[in-house]
Amino acid sequence: MEACDAARPAPFKEILKRFEPEFKRIEAALQRHFSSHISFVNEISAHILFAGGKRLRPLLTVCAARLCGKDGDDPYELSAVPEYLHAASLLHDDVVDAGQMRRGRPPAYKIWGNSPAVLVGDFLYARAIHLASSFGDVRIARAISETVALMSEGEIIQLLHAKNPRFDEETYFKVIDRKTAALISTSCRIGALLGNGSERKVDALARYGLSLGQAFQMIDDVLDYTADTQELGKAVGTDLAEGKVTLPIVKALKEAGPGARKRLISLLGQGLPSKEKLEWVRNLLEATGGIAYTRRKAEALIASACQHLDIFPKTQVREFMKGLARYVLERKK
Amino acid sequence: MEACDAARPAPFKEILKRFEPEFKRIEAALQRHFSSHISFVNEISAHILFAGGKRLRPLLTVCAARLCGKDGDDPYELSAVPEYLHAASLLHDDVVDAGQMRRGRPPAYKIWGNSPAVLVGDFLYARAIHLASSFGDVRIARAISETVALMSEGEIIQLLHAKNPRFDEETYFKVIDRKTAALISTSCRIGALLGNGSERKVDALARYGLSLGQAFQMIDDVLDYTADTQELGKAVGTDLAEGKVTLPIVKALKEAGPGARKRLISLLGQGLPSKEKLEWVRNLLEATGGIAYTRRKAEALIASACQHLDIFPKTQVREFMKGLARYVLERKK
Numbered sequence: 092m093e094a095c096d097a098a099r100p101a102p103f104k105e106i107l108k109r110f111e112p113e114f115k116r117i118e119a120a121l122q123r124h125f126s127s128h129i130s131f132v133n134e135i136s137a138h139i140l141f142a143g144g145k146r147l148r149p150l151l152t153v154c155a156a157r158l159c160g161k162d163g164d165d166p167y168e169l170s171a172v173p174e175y176l177h178a179a180s181l182l183h184d185d186v187v188d189a190g191q192m193r194r195g196r197p198p199a200y201k202i203w204g205n206s207p208a209v210l211v212g213d214f215l216y217a218r219a220i221h222l223a224s225s226f227g228d229v230r231i232a233r234a235i236s237e238t239v240a241l242m243s244e245g246e247i248i249q250l251l252h253a254k255n256p257r258f259d260e261e262t263y264f265k266v267i268d269r270k271t272a273a274l275i276s277t278s279c280r281i282g283a284l285l286g287n288g289s290e291r292k293v294d295a296l297a298r299y300g301l302s303l304g305q306a307f308q309m310i311d312d313v314l315d316y317t318a319d320t321q322e323l324g325k326a327v328g329t330d331l332a333e334g335k336v337t338l339p340i341v342k343a344l345k346e347a348g349p350g351a352r353k354r355l356i357s358l359l360g361q362g363l364p365s366k367e368k369l370e371w372v373r374n375l376l377e378a379t380g381g382i383a384y385t386r387r388k389a390e391a392l393i394a395s396a397c398q399h400l401d402i403f404p405k406t407q408v409r410e411f412m413k414g415l416a417r418y419v420l421e422r423k424k
Numbered sequence: 425m426e427a428c429d430a431a432r433p434a435p436f437k438e439i440l441k442r443f444e445p446e447f448k449r450i451e452a453a454l455q456r457h458f459s460s461h462i463s464f465v466n467e468i469s470a471h472i473l474f475a476g477g478k479r480l481r482p483l484l485t486v487c488a489a490r491l492c493g494k495d496g497d498d499p500y501e502l503s504a505v506p507e508y509l510h511a512a513s514l515l516h517d518d519v520v521d522a523g524q525m526r527r528g529r530p531p532a533y534k535i536w537g538n539s540p541a542v543l544v545g546d547f548l549y550a551r552a553i554h555l556a557s558s559f560g561d562v563r564i565a566r567a568i569s570e571t572v573a574l575m576s577e578g579e580i581i582q583l584l585h586a587k588n589p590r591f592d593e594e595t596y597f598k599v600i601d602r603k604t605a606a607l608i609s610t611s612c613r614i615g616a617l618l619g620n621g622s623e624r625k626v627d628a629l630a631r632y633g634l635s636l637g638q639a640f641q642m643i644d645d646v647l648d649y650t651a652d653t654q655e656l657g658k659a660v661g662t663d664l665a666e667g668k669v670t671l672p673i674v675k676a677l678k679e680a681g682p683g684a685r686k687r688l689i690s691l692l693g694q695g696l697p698s699k700e701k702l703e704w705v706r707n708l709l710e711a712t713g714g715i716a717y718t719r720r721k722a723e724a725l726i727a728s729a730c731q732h733l734d735i736f737p738k739t740q741v742r743e744f745m746k747g748l749a750r751y752v753l754e755r756k757k
Contacts, residue, residue: 129577131584183546187539206520206583209542210576213516216546217572220553224565232557232565239550243543244462250539251464 106414109407110150117149120167121174124222127214135199135211139178142194143324147307148173148275150415152282155296157408158400159286169226169285172235173278175219180242180274182212187246188333192325223281231281238277245269254334254360256344256352263338264305271311272304295399299412302396306389307419312337313385314424316373322424328369334360338388339381346379386420393420439747442740443483450482453500454507457555460547468532468544472511475527476657480640481506481608483748485615488629490741491733492619502559502618505568506611508552513575513607515545520579521666524696525658556614564614571610578602587667587693589677589685596671597638604644605637628732632745635729639722640752645670646718647757649706655757661702667693671721672714679712719753726753 125136149170156166184190185198186208192198200208216239224232249266252258279300283293314323315330316339330337336344336359344352355375358364364372376382393416403409458469482503489499517523518531519541525531533541549572557565582599585591612633616626647656648663649672663670669677669692677685688708691697697705709715726749736742 127573127577129580129584132577132580183542186542205538207580209516209519210580210583213545213549213576214573214580216549217569217576221566221569221573224557224562224569227562229557229560229562229565232562233554236550236554236557240460240547240554243546243550244460244465247462247465247540247543247547250543251462 106411110411113150113153114146116167117146117153117170117174120171121149124168124171125175125215125218131207132211132214135182135203135207136178136215138196138199138202139181139193140174142196144174144177144194146174147415148177148278151275151278151300151303151412152285154408154412154415155279155282155288155300156286157282158296158403158406158412159283159288159292161282161286165226165285166282168222169231169281170278172219172223172281173274175215175222176235176239176242176274179212179215179219180246180270182208182215184246186212187250190325190329190333192329195324226285228284230284234277234280234284238273241269241273245271245273249335252336254356255336256356256359258336258341260338260341263336263341267305267308268301271308272301275304275307276300291402295402299396299399299416302392302399303416303419306392306396306416309338309385309389309392310419310422313339313382313389314422316369316376317382318423324424326363328364328372331358331369331372332361332363338385339376342381342384343376343379346381347375351375390420393417439744443744446483446486447479449500450479450486450503450507453504454482457501457504458508458548458551464540465544465547468515468536468540469511469548471529471532471535472514472526473507475529477507477510477527479507480748481510481611484608484611484633484636484745485618487741487745487748488612488615488621488633489619490615491629491736491739491745492616492621492625494615494619498559498618499615501555502564502614503611505552505556505614506607508548508555509568509572509575509607512545512548512552513579513603515541515548517579519545520583523658523666524662528657559618561617563617567610567613567617571606574602574606578604578606582668585669587689588669589689589692591669591674593671593674596669596674600638600641601634604641605634608637608640609633624735628735632729632732632749635725635732636749636752639725639729639749642671642718642722642725643752643755646672646715646722647755649702649709650715651756657757659696661697661705664691664702664705665694665696671718672709674714675717676709676712676714679714680708684708723753726750 121140125140126133152170152173153166181193182199185193186200186205190198220232220235223235245266248262249270252262276297279296280293283296312330315327318327320327343355347355355372358368358372396416397413400409400412454473458473459466485503485506486499514526515532518526519533519538523531553565553568556568578599582603585595609630612629613626616629645663649660651660653660676688680688688705691701691705729749730746733742733745
């Protein structure tokens with residue numbers, strides 16, 4: 092964690108405040124490009140796009156571009172691309188997972204039905220790729236389409252392995268690399284490409300994003316068991332309910348005795364567990380080291396993410412990106 | 425129909441035979457680019473991609489490129505793009521429409537479930553766009569992403585107007601331009617762009633494709649009432665069952681007396697009609713001129729499509745494209 096700790100200048104909330112003008116410009120770009128001629132499409136798009144997302148991906152695009160010397164409006168325009176892709180994937184994922192809650196609200200498919208959610212997802216994917224191809228750099232368009240292919244593969248692998256107690260750590264990384272880390276990495280990569288960064292710089296930023304994205308998902312998977320429902324914006328235990336085998340569970344299945352292991356498997360994919368059952372799972376994840384193991388791995392990845400940035404001079408933006416990496420470990424939702 | 429009739433050199437089946445080598449190269453390109461590392465994805469992709477599709481879209485890409493002087497392998501590689509997009513849209517549309525049959529087989533969502541159909545659709549969209557962006561021409565990537573956005577809009581407008589008896593001809597064209605004609609037009613456009621055709625040539629080919637695509641969908645909508653189920657590969661009356669108001673119905677609703685009008689509306693979106701009811705609808709569509717009106721409009725569009733090609737010298741390829749346009753009017757499935 093040295094590369095990160097050494098750079099800790101102020102609490103992250105204070106740093107975030109300094110970046111308020113950037114957030115405003117990101118919101119403006121998101122507003123500018125998402126709209127369809129069909130108001131029904133806009134309504135659904137807005138429901139998912141403007142519901143308190145963290146804007147992590149656009150922020151990374153802007154920061155990566157800036158680290159490569161690119162200022163002005165273009166990074167903000169481009170930054171809408173990964174956020175639209177993210178929104179599109181959430182629309183489809185909620186259909187796929189039959190998710191019950193998203194950012195404290197019912198997901199689009201529950202309000203408008205499966206079909207509009209699928210079709211508006213398609214529309215947002217197309218909008219994102221269209222915007223990505225408007226910068227005249229085919230490398231950007233290519234990175235984006237490769238990422239969409241990976242994201243759907245990640246979801247499919249996860250689907251194929253639902254409730255599978257033989258799901259191992261290697262498969263876990265196959266899933267999270269594709270469904271989460273690929274887009275976070277690509278958010279950085281396209282910013283660096285827009286800034287015409289050298290291959291070394293593009294590579295460093297993409298690797299920073301990949302490690303950050305892996306850690307981000309791992310903390311997500313921890314929070315799914317340890318967070319507060321109110322704060323999380325969805326029910327705790329959702330992954331268990333949907334039969335998703337995440338790293339805390341992989342570890343617990345490996346370390347638990349045969350009785351506990353059997354009981355844990357029986358709870359996978361059986362809908363939301365009762366308070367008592369969830370408490371039992373949480374205790375098992377603590378006792379077997381599932382939570383601690385996942386956190387430790389995430390911390391190592393964040394340290395590695397920060398190290399990748401050390402090829403850049405120490406600027407406010409670089410330090411902010413390191414702060415962002417640390418924030419991933421600290422977040423409560 | 426002059427521009428078409430004047431060029432009629434031989435029955436279309438004979439001409440098609442002469443293009444067998446082209447079809448083989450198209451199939452080879454389709455095989456080359458669709459595969460994922462995940463065999464489950466390949467299985468679903470293959471189910472929709474290799475089930476006796478007509479390959480109209482790839483053929484148009486190859487022909488348009490050739491009319492603009494582009495030979496060699498590239499047109500075949502590019503021609504896989506619109507076919508993948510088509511396959512992806514079919515996967516999603518069958519989920520959206522709850523389609524019961526596709527090319528004589530149950531659709532993917534009925535075999536593997538909604539989620540894999542949605543995700544493999546996403547994967548194929550991404551593969552198509554990735555392939556499109558590998559030609560180093562952002563105009564191609566842009567045309568493709570614009571088309572995907574239009575296709576999803578078309579499906580959404582159709583969904584919003586299901587069972588709507590006030591659906592008019594203008595809205596009908598809004599739907600078919602987006603859901604069908606846009607991709608057929610784009611299949612031509614990207615071929616012309618690959619061939620570095622002048623703006624005039626690109627435009628002429630895109631217009632040919634648009635008219636062809638509109639006529640194609642209109643004949644589809646006629647066949648949905650007049651075809652033979654065996655030949656069609658799905659039940660006759662499917663549009664009626666799904667509540668889709670197509671041009672024959674628009675015309676019938678306009679011309680029918682109040683009693684017949686009321687009965688027709690009551691049959692929209694009520695599942696597959698009985699033989700007697702379907703026969704009654706078919707007779708109404710004949711009596712009100714719904715079928716003849718739609719056919720006439722399609723014929724005019726095909727004539728216009730052929731005229732757009734008259735800026736090109738009279739070559740075997742040009743005549744083939746005119747033959748293809750005529751075939752759209754003659755097809756039985």
